[in-house]
Amino acid sequence: MTREQSTVSKYEPAVVEPKWQQYWEENKTFKVLEDTSKPKFYCLDMFPYPSGAGLHVGHPEGYTATDILCRYKRMAGFNVLHPMGWDAFGLPAEQYAIQHGTHPSKTTQANINNFRRQIKALGFSYDWDREVDTTDPAYYKWTQWIFLQLYKKGLAYIAEVPVNWCPELGTVLANEEVIDGKSERGGFPVIRKPMKQWMLRITAYGDRLLEDLEGLDWPEGIKEMQRNWIGRSLGAEVDFRVDGHDATITVFTTRPDTLFGATYMVLAPEHALVERITTSAQLEQVAAYRESAARKSDFERTEMAKDKTGVFTGAYAVNPVNGEKIPVYIADYVLGGYGTGAIMAVPGHDVRDWAFARKFGLPIVEVISGGDVSREPHTGDGELVNSGLLNGLRVQAAKERIVAWLEERHAGKGAVNYRLRDWLFSRQRYWGEPFPLIHLENGEILLADEKDLPVRLPEVETYKPSGTGESPLATITDWVNVTLPDGRKGRRETNTMPQWAGSCWYYLRYIDARNDEAPWSKEKERYWMPVDLYVGGAEHAVLHLLYARFWHKVLYDLGWVSTKEPFQRLVNQGLILGEDGQKMSKSVGNVVNPDDVIAKYGADAMRLFEMFMGPLEATKPWSTSGVDGVRRFLDRAWRLYVNEETDACLVTDDPPSNETLRALHKCIRKVTEDLEGMRFNTAISAMMELVNFMTPRTERPRVVMEAFARLLAPFAPHAGEELWARMGHGQTLAYEPWPTWDAALVQADTVTYAVQVNGKLRGQVELPVDVTQEAAVAAARDLQNVARFLAEGELKKTVFVKGRMVNFVVAGA
RNA sequence: GCCCGGGUGGUGAAACGGUAGACACAGGGGACUUAAAAUCCCCAGCCGGUCGCCGGCAUGCGGGUUCGAGUCCCGCCCCGGGUACCA
Incomplete structure (x- = not known):
């Protein structure tokens, strides 16, 4: 009896977390529309390639950081766009198809479903109504549309160029897919062979890509890498x-x-x-x-x-x-x-x-x-x-x-x-966007009519490369060979686009993801763009960001977007290493799966630990006992609110003591300032300090407890919602106002001054905040240990720093 | 070679030029318990002493600026990432 009662009121993420995830989903809590009465905040994650291996703990690091920021910004009164989607074309699904005969779209959908499930289990506040999938014909219809615009502007052309031909994969690889003369995937040898390829004239934008870096709030190192890549x-x-x-x-x-x-x-x-x-x-x-x-x-x-x-x-x-x-x-x-x-x-x-x-x-x-x-x-x-x-x-x-x-x-x-070369834009693969055009017998190129888009990927018998260097599409003769209504004959383009294509503009599609008439509404684009914060791995420092910036500038010239640059601020999250300090990899066997962490500690603990490990940008090793530590913090926070024996809410309407109020306001200030600076680790430390402060005390004043729940909510949203509800609120706290601090309340009555002699610490003294310099120096001089050192020589100078320290400069000591 | 990041306790890390090590992990001690787990409280950089106190040494190494340097400047060493015959 007692035993059951004692477990029933404990903090149980396995119960609480699915409950609130369901609530958010059913109530569409995070659905967002344009609202000119609020300032907007467009916060973007680099969307993942949904691999068969599923998520590892490195993926959600950036997602957690952006989610915390988005939840905070909503409470601070911003209209927040926070979407997620899938960069789903690519070689692995095709390789799997070659081996197993499964259609890549099947594999891709299964992987997406798994990724979506894993991501949802972490309680991220995405507007899922805007989800995009680059392999969805409704999406790649517009990727093809953008290609047509590029072609019409003279930025796409065919050239006979020596390319990286990989006989093993039966395909041509981009320079970036060749590492040390071997294919990035598979490690097969690569040789040079001239072939007819689609090229994009990115060099025409070289100067602008270089110059416009100036106004961007990006890490200096990344800007430098782009400058070097352009190599003017x-x-x-x-x-x-x-x-x-x-x-x-x-x-x-x-x-x-x-x-x-x-x-x-x-x-x-x-x-x-x-x-x-x-x-x-x-x-x-x-x-x-x-x-x-x-x-x-x-x-x-x-x-x-x-x-x-x-x-x-x-x-x-x-x-x-x-x-x-x-x-x-x-x-x-x-x-x-x-x-x-x-x-x-x-x-x-x-x-x-x-x-x-x-x-x-x-x-x-x-x-x-x-x-x-x-x-x-x-x-x-x-x-x-x-x-x-x-x-x-x-x-x-x-x-x-x-x-x-x-x-x-x-x-x-x-x-x-320029070092920058034109962009080799075609691949001899099946699993990519088809080019929307036909090569006529007379050598002309006939573009697909915009109203006929998308040009869908046809079904094929086999996903194996044709072997001639052409894609598997070349083997489907009744798809490839076309006779037009006017009798002219032609051959469809059998190359497909590279994986970069879909990721070059996805941030624009999120703005208006279900639009059938246009890639996006220009009005909505003007409201949401630019992306205020873009978070992702530094591995995309050059190529993805350069290609996306290139397309964006073309779209700008065409009047489709209103900003010269797509991503105003960029932050790179650091790598998360395995517990052994090595890079996480299947072969080393040190991969940590978020599913296991959530099952054992809960999603909130996982989120908290991802952020508590250290600065977002740093490379840092995973630690299971570290997760245990943040989970203990959540348990302690929970016990401030809930009597584990009786399940009763401990919060009272009594006024808080001055000391408690000060602790709270200090915490609000620290958490708010750290969130603005994306210093999530120290924000969490500040919350731990408040919980440590409250734990031995009996008072649980509502003003303090409600404010703390709101501070905690962006980091640990499920616990935040649950505590909020237990304090008697009927609605989500996702849009409750963010707590503010009172500078007067943060100030303590007294300050500890450090007292130094010749820069060395010799004592401390507790003094009133408004102490005069004379009084402080006098009190410092009177300290026994200080007086001892002063007696050894002649006082040359006294340095006083208000609220901090006194330093006596003594000659001959 | 060049371009970016980094080097702070046993570990992850904090630190407006102003008390180095907040907050955690691992560790030690205590309370509660028949016991353990959980929880709560306390200790904890290293060395030395007359050990409730005091001193010395400490932020990769060597200099410098300053009353005062993890922080700023100069010169090195090491680690991680990117890039490479780009004329």
Whole structure:
């Protein structure tokens, strides 16, 4: 009897949590609409790829942080948009289909259902009516629509480009999917092969992608990574006439000042001029080198990095500045895809050229003083020497002078170059968005009519790659071959879009997720955009964020969005490691599943621990006993409200003592300020302090207990709601006003002053808050231990910091 | 190599240039209990002493600025992440 009674009123997450999750769902507590009477807050999580493995405890870290903030913002009077969805196209579902014959959409739906269940079990306050799924035809209809807009703007084109061909996967991979010459998934070898591919002209937006980083509230490191990726570099293009040919080699250089030091030239093996200028004596060698370079994978090229290779073409170029003839080589350390695919080599002042010159016995000329070019290249600043008109100038001035000189003679010009390349936008896969277009027999491209979207993925017999490099779609002849009503014949595009496509604009679809007429309403977009806070992993620092910013700018130019940038503020959550301090992985066997944590400790304890571990941005290891600790905190908080023996509510209408009121207001201030700064760990510490303060006391004044329940609710929403209800409230506290603090109440009557002698702590003294400097110094001097040190020398200076400390500076002590 | 982050007790971590280690975990002691669990209370950086007190040493290492530095500046070392022949 007693036993049953004592368990019945204990804090039972297994009972309380599903109850409130059901309440929120049934009452659509977190459904949100545009409301111009409130300030808006758009808080976005990077949506997950719903893998078959389900969630691990790393996923909900960011989700918990944003959820806490959203719940807080709602209580603080904001209209909060907080959506969730699925980035569900991708290779794993297709690989599974190849192995098991299950349609990827089936696997994907099952995975989504599992992810949704797991996410809901954590009590996040998403507006589920806005859920999106990139594989849903109602969604990818608009992904295709955006592609049409890109095409019409001239930003999508077909090019024959050497791509990363993976024979094993039977598909072409993007650079970012190739790691060390092996496929990211599977680790299969990758080689280069030219293929017709869809490209997106992201380079046309290079400058804007770079410039608009300025106004963003993002981590400086991420902005820097984007700048490096775009890689804008200022230099010059210089034309070198080829001796004995009617041909010109144009090079890009960032160091036109070193032009007099150019002692040879290098063309990329794939450079178009190579065939024309190679002498018959060198033909064989050059051909062999070109072939081996073409066959080399990026991995092999990188491996070769230490040792420079190349072949002389037999041709000479003329240095426009002094008429000297210099030999032209081909070498694969010069890349066809960067700059003009050709360089002037200045071995005295470039590390790579120096190494190459050494190996091939080419002359090394000093043109900038300050180093010893016979021992190592001198890449720093200095005075120009052996450089005719440039002699005596410093590097920067020499650059300006030579560019002006070249421009006058039409032998070159100032130029800007980018590391950024156009975006390879097609994949030879089944499980992606089909391109909405037909290639007609006459070579024209016929775009699908917007009203005919989406172009749905057809059913296929087999998900295996066609083997030719084309996607499995190429095998469905009755889908691929089309005859138009007017009799023209064509072939459908069999490539599909890469996984990035769907994630490039999902944050816009959330704004108006069920709109059949348009991708979103422009009016709603104006209300909600930009995203005020975007939280996700740093692994998307460059690509996803750059691609999404690119599409956003195109949509801005088309008048579809009202902001230049999509994500105003970005925060990267840190990695959560396994309990052993290693990266969580199945193979190590240290993966923690949220389902198990919730079953044992409850969702609120899990949320609390995710945040209590340390700063959001830090990498930190999981700890089961740590979860136990925050669960004890929740138990203690619960017992402040509920008599475990009788189930009675302990809260009274008595006024609180001054001391208790002060403790509360201190807590409100700390929690509020920490929430604004996203310092969730210290906010939780402050709540623990209040609970520790209240536990030994008997008073349970309503004003204090209700305020605390509201502070706790964003962190532990189920417990918050339950306690709120037990105090007699009939409705959710999700929209109750956030507590405010009174600065006067936070202030204690007395302050402990630290007393130092020469900066060393020698004592403490309790003084009234409004103590005068004289009184404080006098009291400090009177401390026995302080007086002892003062007696040892001559008092030189007294430092007084109000409310903090007194420091006596003593000479000779 | 270059670009970002980080180095603080046994552990996760706190700390407007002002009492380093809040809050937790693990640990130790006590109360309650026949006992254990749970709960509640207390202790706890390291070293030393005349041990209810006092001193010394302590925030990766070495300097500097300052009355005072985990915090600011300079030079190193180590760890994690990103990136790489980008002319």
